[in-house]
Amino acid sequence: MNKLRQFVNSKPWLGWTLAAALLVLSIVLYYRLSGKNDPYSVERMSEMVTIKCVETGDEWTMNRGMMEKTLRERGTVLSPSEGLPNPKTGRLTGFPFNKSEWEATIARINQEKQDVLEKRVRRPAK
Numbered sequence: 001m002n003k004l005r006q007f008v009n010s011k012p013w014l015g016w017t018l019a020a021a022l023l024v025l026s027i028v029l030y031y032r033l034s035g036k037n038d039p040y041s042v043e044r045m046s047e048m049v050t051i052k053c054v055e056t057g058d059e060w061t062m063n064r065g066m067m068e069k070t071l072r073e074r075g076t077v078l079s080p081s082e083g084l085p086n087p088k089t090g091r092l093t094g095f096p097f098n099k100s101e102w103e104a105t106i107a108r109i110n111q112e113k114q115d116v117l118e119k120r121v122r123r124p125a126k
Helices: 002-010 012-033 064-072 099-122
Strands: 048-053 059-063 092-096
Touching: 002 012, 048 064, 059 064, 064 099, 092 099
Parallel strands: none
Antiparallel strands: 048 059, 048 092
16 A cells, blocks of 8 residues: 555656546546436426427427426327427417427337337236
8 A cells, every 4th residue: 555655656747647537537527417418307397498380380489398288198009290280270280490390309209109009018918
C-alpha cells in the first residue's frame, strides 16, 4: 500500500487523470440514467404538442400524455395514417407536426399492445 502511495505521489498527473475520468464517467451515467430518453418520463409526457387537422387546417394543443392516452383507448392496432380526432368534426385527421415522432409513437404503442396480448396468451389458465 505504501508503494502505491509513493507511486501516485511521484506522478501527480496520474491522480488528476483518474479524477477527471471518474468525473466524466459520473456525468455520463447521470445523463444516461436520469430518464431523459424515457418515453414515459414526466417531462416528456407533460410536453405540449401542437396538432394540425389535415382536412380543415385547424390547430390545437394537447399534452403528450393525453395524446397517447387517446391513442391507447382505441383498442385496435393503430395506423400512422389515422390521426387524432378533430374536436370539431370528430374525424381522425389531426396529426402532430413532427411526422417521424408520430410514426415512432404509433410503432411503440402498437408494439406494447402486441407484447400485452402475447403475455395474456402465454399465461396459464387457472
